[in-house]
Amino acid sequence: MTETPPGALPVPYVPGMSGLSVMARGGYATVFRATQDSVGREVAIKVENRRLESSRDQARFLREARAAGRMSSHPYVVDLFDVGVTVDQHPYFIMELCDGSYLDRMRRSPLGAAEARDLGAKIADALVHSHANGVLHRDVKPANILYSQFSSALLADFGLAVLGEMRDSSVTLEVLTPAYAAPEMFRHDEPTGAVDVYALCATLYALMRGRPPRWESDRSPSLITLMNSFDAPIPDIPGVPRQLVDLVRHGMANDPAARPSAEELRRLLTDLRLDEPAPPPSFVPPPRYNTGDETPTVRTPMKPSMRKRFFGLLGIEDR
Incomplete structure (x- = not known):
């Protein structure tokens, strides 16, 4: 080649x-x-x-x-x-x-918590489907999540994808994206679905923060610096609910066995209720009059002969 x-x-x-x-x-x-x-x-x-x-x-x-x-x-x-x-x-x-990528979105402005949660649930659903078919993506990152006028989330570029039962040693670090790669990828361990979960959670974190996890600035760190940073804590993100940050931290555990599966991640994101301010109450104008029945009543005078017959039926003497 x-x-x-x-x-x-x-x-x-x-x-x-x-x-x-x-x-x-x-x-x-x-x-x-x-x-x-x-x-x-x-x-x-x-x-x-x-x-x-x-x-x-x-x-x-x-x-x-x-x-x-x-x-x-x-x-x-x-x-x-x-x-x-x-x-x-x-x-x-x-x-x-497609119209653009979430890398473009991230460069313009970070995603809000609710949008990131919903995006993550959709891409996790795509990963559930791919893992069920024995396929790993291995390069989930903001540039590979696209959007169009018909869909807000589209996972692209299965160019690094391999069948789960195959070890493809021809794929090397040169074609990975280190900022979103799981630590085991740097050790050349056999890849599993956990690498995609890590990459998706790192991507969601980056989309909310504006840069990848553990990056101290917008400048890309060296590969050695990045590999040495895996034991550093992942900081909170200002304005993002703690439960969402904790969830993506869970997906970025250094131990692949400690991460949720793609299916579990989808469920956790779908079920996550964020601590967001309640919307203001809708304005309901006060009633103009009273709250009773405002249906107009029409009174029609009754003829004397009809009055006599009506009261006679009721056993009442007409006065």
Whole structure:
């Protein structure tokens, strides 16, 4: 497998697609906006910088594609429409086009507690689905949680996903995101669903605080500093209820066995009632008169012959 520098990756030819323009470039892939000609739909095409030059690389790509395909039917996972390989052997994924990521949201302003809780419950639900299918995501982070006009939470990029029963030693620290990676990932331990729980809780903490847990400033610490910080306490977040911070701390326990499963995390987040101020009472205007029946009464004079007959039936003498 060889790599093409991100800036040197040319606009590729992808069958059935037109109008490709660069949306984002990264160390792992370049994302293009394009139009799917057959249905006139705008899509995102992620073209990876690596080239598939061996049967081992091709097998890994097919594994990733199948993992992503299994997940894409979930309501909180980005839809995958197709995959392929360009003429110069770069793998690509054709996906749902989204409006932005929670990394963008975090840079503009931190999320409130209720929004972070609800977002976490949805992404945890996606992880329950993926873990039940034997697939680990392994790169949950703000940049991989997207939103669109149709959904407030979409988990993207199963590019590092591996089948749970496989040990994939070809995935190294260089393609992880250290700020959200669990401590066991730095030890090259066999990954389990607990790494995704850790990453999701670290992501929720970052979205509420404005930077990843244990970061002392907005500048990224060195890898050694980050690894040495796992024993440091995770501070409270001003304005965020303590019970929510304690819950994400629980999900970031250094011991994988001490963390909740994705299913337990989903339940804990869904059931969490935050200490939020009660809404002001609705204004109810006072009654204009009394609170009795305001239905008007119409009195019609009774003719003398009818009065005599009526009182006669009641055994009363008409006076």
